[in-house]
Amino acid sequence: MNPVLARQLRRLGLDPEVPPADAEQWTALLSRVNSFYENADQNRYLLERSLDLSSKEMNDLYEQLETTARTRVELSEIHYRNIFLHSPIAMWEEDFSEVSAWLGALKAAGVRDPGRYFEQNPAELEHAISLIIVRDANHAAAELFEADSREQLLGPLDPDEVVDKSALVEELRTLWAGESRHDSEMVGKTSRGNRIDGLLHWRAPTVGMKRDLTRVLVAIADITERKASEERMADLIRSKDEFLAAVSHELRTPLTTVYGAAESLQEQWSDLDDDLKRELLDLIATESNDLAHLIEDLLVAARADIGTIVVRRMPIEVRAEVDVVLQAIAQERGVVIKAEGIEGWANADPLRFRQIVRNLIVNAIRYGGDIVRIESKTNLDGCFLYIWDNGDGIPDDRREVVFEPYKRAHSSAGLPGSVGLGLSIARQLAQLMGGDLTYDYQTGWSVFTLRLPLHLEVSEVA
Incomplete structure (x- = not known):
């Protein structure tokens, strides 16, 4: 008999070994109850075994899921690191947790406007910058x-190396306001001292509805060329x-003048x-x-822009061509032009040669001193024409700029502003004829040197 059943019968005052008067029914009852308990024991065993x-199986499945999740996290981290390190955009991972806690202390102390606070306390701004730690930087950043x-960029930020502190103030404002993103333009300086213009993107990741300030992602897109183009465009508009x-x-x-004289x-x-x-x-x-000369300069400048200037090279006598120019130039009162010892032959376009000489002499009269001197020299390197004047000269930083279209070295009091094409056109024409035009200042004299290919007769070469 099932021991559990036997115990239950004894609790009821019945003896399992001594049946009641109706033995047959009692036996049948005990048999059914015994069978039920035996089935219950077996079912309980099967249930416990199943459990x-x-x-x-649940533990095994949990371990499998945990392993899979860990593997995926590791792969995701590897994938992120690869993207981070090899991205063409300069990126940094920066730790703002310490500076965030410091800002929290300022806020608790009653500071309401961090921008004004840093403006009034620049030393505090430098301290805040030093609390920002660069944890990593990619190859593009380096x-x-x-x-x-990359390692050169890691560690605490050095306030002395931060050129655009206003951009850092905006990042700190973003941190102060509890926001997770900020975009702004910034100016930086490379380790070699070169300027960088950039578009800065500041992003704080969110983990469980909370910002993770230990891994703030900072990306800078290089817009230095764009800024330079904008400045060039602004210069071009001003020049225009x-x-x-x-x-x-x-x-x-x-x-x-023509209209007034004609009317008279x-x-x-x-x-x-x-x-x-x-x-x-x-x-x-x-x-x-x-x-007519001014219009010719404008036409040459326009043709230069589209590359359609045509020059005809032929032997020219330098002295004869210079005399033609001098006869046509109306000399400014008080300006003496000396043309002595001019000789030699050059291979050049006579029209373009006269245009160059005219522009150089007019430039000397307009901006130079009270004496203009013209000389020449020939050697195997070419035929050289020198236009001297005893004016103040061109500043060092403007000596190449004056050869750019629409640029001038300076303005003279009492004289109208020039178009700024003469020297640019003169150099372009000289180079098209196989020569060049340069400027120098020697012991109180400005000198423009025109070099052209030398023309030699066959008998001279022999």
Whole structure:
């Protein structure tokens, strides 16, 4: 008999060994109850066995899931590190946790506006910057900042090396406000002292609804070239405005003179004597000639921009061509032009040669001293023409700039602003003819040196 059943019967005052009067029914009852308990024991055993197996399977499954999750996290971290290290965008991982705690203490002390606080306490800003720790940097960051290695960029930020502290203040404002992202333009300096213009992106990751300030991602896109292009565009716009103003002035001046002289001749012809008529006609011719030269310079500049300037090389006698230019130039009062010892032959386009010489002499009269001297020299390196003047000269940092279109070294008091094309065109034409044009300043004299290919007769070469 099932021992559990026997115990239960004894508790009821029944003896399992001594049946009641109706023995047959009692036996049947005991048999059914005994069978039930035996089945219950077996089912309990099977259940306990099943629970043991299920528990083991659950533990195994949990371990498998844990292993899979850990592996995926490791792979994800490896993938992130690869993306981080080899990204073409400069990136840093920075720890803001310490500076965040420091800012929290400021806030608890009653500071309400961190920007104003740092403006009034610059030493505190430097302290805050020093609390930011660079944990990692990628290869692009090292390249952008011209560092010898990534490791050179790691560690606490050095306030003395932060050029644009205003950008750091904005990052600290973002941190103060509890925000997770910030974008702004910034200016930096490489380890070699070169300027960097960048677009900064500041991102604090969120873990469980809370910012992880130990791994803030900072990315900087290099926009140095874009900024330089914007500055060049601004310079170009300014140059264009100056150019239009100068062209307007230089066209209006001779046109006004020509119109005034022509009007006087038209309205007062019968009242004017022959000498005055001749003087007015000479004035019209001179001003018209200046106007034609200005228009020719503008046309050459336009053709240079599209590469359609044509030069015809032929033997030219330097002295003869210079004399033609001198005869056509109206000398400014008080300016003496000395042209002595000019000789030699060059291979050049006579029209373009005269244009170069005219521009150089006009430039010397307009901006130089009261003496202009023209000399020449020939040797196997070429035919050289020197235009000297005893003016103040061109500042060192402007000596190449003056050869750029629409640029001038300086302005002279009392003289209208020039278009700024003469020297640029002169150098371009000289180079197209196989020569060059340079500037120097020697013991109180400015000198423009025009070099052209030398023309030699066959008999001279022999």
